[in-house]
Amino acid sequence: MIVTWRIALRIALIVVVTIVLQISFFSYLTLFGTTPNVVPLMVVSLGLLGGVMVGAVCGFAAGLLLDSALLQTLGVSSLVLLGAGYLAGRFREGAEVSNSLIPPLLAGALTTAAAAGFAAIQLMLGVHTTVSLLVLREIFIQGLLAVLLTIPIYPLIRRALRPALIDDLAVLGARSPITRGLARAGRARGRRIRRAAGYS
Amino acid sequence: MYRKQVRRRRAILVLLVVAALVLLSTQFSEAEGGPLHSMQRAVASVFGPLEEGATRALKPARDLVNWVDETFSARGENDDLRSEVEQLRSQLAEAQSAEGENEQLRGLLGLDRQGTLAGYEPVTARVIARSPTVWYSTVTIDKGSSAGVKVDDPVVTGDGLAGRITDVTHGTAVVTLITDDRSSVSARVLPNGPQGVAEPEVGDPDQLLLDFIDPNQPIQRGQILVTAGWSNGTISSAFPPGIPIGKVSDASVGEQQPYQRVHVTPYTDMRELDYVQVATGGPTRPGVPG
Numbered sequence: 001m002i003v004t005w006r007i008a009l010r011i012a013l014i015v016v017v018t019i020v021l022q023i024s025f026f027s028y029l030t031l032f033g034t035t036p037n038v039v040p041l042m043v044v045s046l047g048l049l050g051g052v053m054v055g056a057v058c059g060f061a062a063g064l065l066l067d068s069a070l071l072q073t074l075g076v077s078s079l080v081l082l083g084a085g086y087l088a089g090r091f092r093e094g095a096e097v098s099n100s101l102i103p104p105l106l107a108g109a110l111t112t113a114a115a116a117g118f119a120a121i122q123l124m125l126g127v128h129t130t131v132s133l134l135v136l137r138e139i140f141i142q143g144l145l146a147v148l149l150t151i152p153i154y155p156l157i158r159r160a161l162r163p164a165l166i167d168d169l170a171v172l173g174a175r176s177p178i179t180r181g182l183a184r185a186g187r188a189r190g191r192r193i194r195r196a197a198g199y200s
Numbered sequence: 201m202y203r204k205q206v207r208r209r210r211a212i213l214v215l216l217v218v219a220a221l222v223l224l225s226t227q228f229s230e231a232e233g234g235p236l237h238s239m240q241r242a243v244a245s246v247f248g249p250l251e252e253g254a255t256r257a258l259k260p261a262r263d264l265v266n267w268v269d270e271t272f273s274a275r276g277e278n279d280d281l282r283s284e285v286e287q288l289r290s291q292l293a294e295a296q297s298a299e300g301e302n303e304q305l306r307g308l309l310g311l312d313r314q315g316t317l318a319g320y321e322p323v324t325a326r327v328i329a330r331s332p333t334v335w336y337s338t339v340t341i342d343k344g345s346s347a348g349v350k351v352d353d354p355v356v357t358g359d360g361l362a363g364r365i366t367d368v369t370h371g372t373a374v375v376t377l378i379t380d381d382r383s384s385v386s387a388r389v390l391p392n393g394p395q396g397v398a399e400p401e402v403g404d405p406d407q408l409l410l411d412f413i414d415p416n417q418p419i420q421r422g423q424i425l426v427t428a429g430w431s432n433g434t435i436s437s438a439f440p441p442g443i444p445i446g447k448v449s450d451a452s453v454g455e456q457q458p459y460q461r462v463h464v465t466p467y468t469d470m471r472e473l474d475y476v477q478v479a480t481g482g483p484t485r486p487g488v489p490g
Contacts, residue, residue: 020247020250020251020254021254021258022332023247023251023329023330023331023332023340024250024251024254024255024258024328024329025254025255025258025261025262026332027329027330027331027332028262028266028330028471029262029265029266029269030266030269030471031265031269032269035332035333035334036332037332037333039332052209052213053209053212056212056213056216057212057216060216060219060220063220064223065243065247067240068239068240068243068244068247069243069244069247069251069329070244070329070330070331070336070338070340070374071240071241071244071338071340071367071374072331072336072338073224073227073228074223074224074226074227074236074240075219075220075221075222075223075224075225075227076224078216078219078220078223079217079220079221079224082216082217082220086213115333118333118335119335122335125228134401135334138334
């Protein structure tokens with residue numbers, strides 16, 4: 001991903017809108033007895049599209065905003081979401097996201113891991129509870145809901161960041177100012193640039 | 201060049217992890233009015249109007265999704281309600297034969313809200329945000345210190361007790377619900393039952409646990425739990441006495457346990473909170489700030 005100022009602004013907007021939607025809309029919903037959490041899957045989507053740095057920085061920032069907006073313990077969500085964004089970015093840089101099932105499955109797995117990590121930190125911070133089936137059910141269903149919600153949300157985020165995605169540059173051709181020079185060279189040139197940059 | 205880039209990336213990642221850990225530990229050791237808490241309140245104040253607008257605009261969509269979910273679960277609930285109706289019929293017959301006792305219960309239950317919250321000034325507030333995890337059963341309301349809301353003010357709904365105020369900004373306040381892990385409410389079982397502390401079971405927003413109850417004191421399913429509002433002159437409960445909390449759903453004594461565990465279903469549906477009432481400016485209670 002080529003992160004220009006304009007793209008950075010778009011990413012910031014995606015993060016803020018997702019957090020406002022989460023605390024004002026998704027947190028009120030009850031699906032299969034659990035509240036869906038779209039913040040981890042937004043971070044995973046950004047990590048998958050932008051790589052390690054974008055995933056980790058967005059995870060940290062999203063966690064900080066979420067904890068601040070809800071007056072929760074600062075740093076807990078940041079730590080957990082940073083990890084989710086980093087792992088999604090690592091996956092992106094180490095493997096090809098060729099199958100359309102990969103983003104939902106990865107988002108489901110990392111949302112489950114994030115929920116488990118959040119629970120572990122809460123227990124370490126002194127929340128007096130047993131690891132009951134109810135807590136495990138909550139974590140598991142949040143992961144399943146993330147799989148379902150990523151199916152519409154990932155393409156939306158991808159579409160919003162399309163001008164910055166090197167994979168899409170050749171396809172877009174001259175429509176984007178960034179791709180103007182690349183349009184003639186096509187896919188092969190895009191691949192060369194990605195190799196030269198050392199990341200995608 | 202490539203190595204330099206990798207080193208820079210690693211440095212940023214380490215910095216972020218350290219920053220998160222520093223935030224976490226600093227906030228724990230910091231006093232309520234410290235810089236981190238102030239910064240957090242400033243961010244919350246900025247988000248407040250955004251949350252309020254989004255909550256109002258998205259209410260129809262929220263209701264639609266919840267309606268679909270409720271329709272699916274209505275079938276199972278129907279059977280439960282039928283058995284509950286049967287149980288309530290028998291209870292009604294008992295209640296009718298003891299009208300005097302009923303009157304007394306009404307007073308204690310605080311069905312007459314004027315009596316229970318006498319001396320308080322109720323402030324009606326709209327719920328504008330809520331936490332997405334079961335680890336924080338908190339909601340944010342659209343009234344803050346400008347409306348007279350203070351930390352530790354009790355929060356009620358038309359059904360009963362909801363929680364208490366734990367953080368206040370100029371225009372918003374955070375309500376820690378009675379189903380939050382940090383919450384504990386001194387409560388007593390009506391009509392002449394024992395007193396105990398009602399605490400939540402994390403992961404189950406529909407249940408409270410009244411622990412440390414003498415196993416020799418009989419408690420029946422369906423009995424009502426209200427706030428005890430105890431005071432020993434030095435410290436006291438943040439809640440005034442007589443606010444309905446919920447009804448007993450089960451009471452059991454585990455093996456090798458000296459106490460009775462009483463499960464309570466709260467009257468207030470914590471997942472469906474739209475409006476709440478904050479009881480502000482009440483009589484001074486020893487040990488409760490404000």
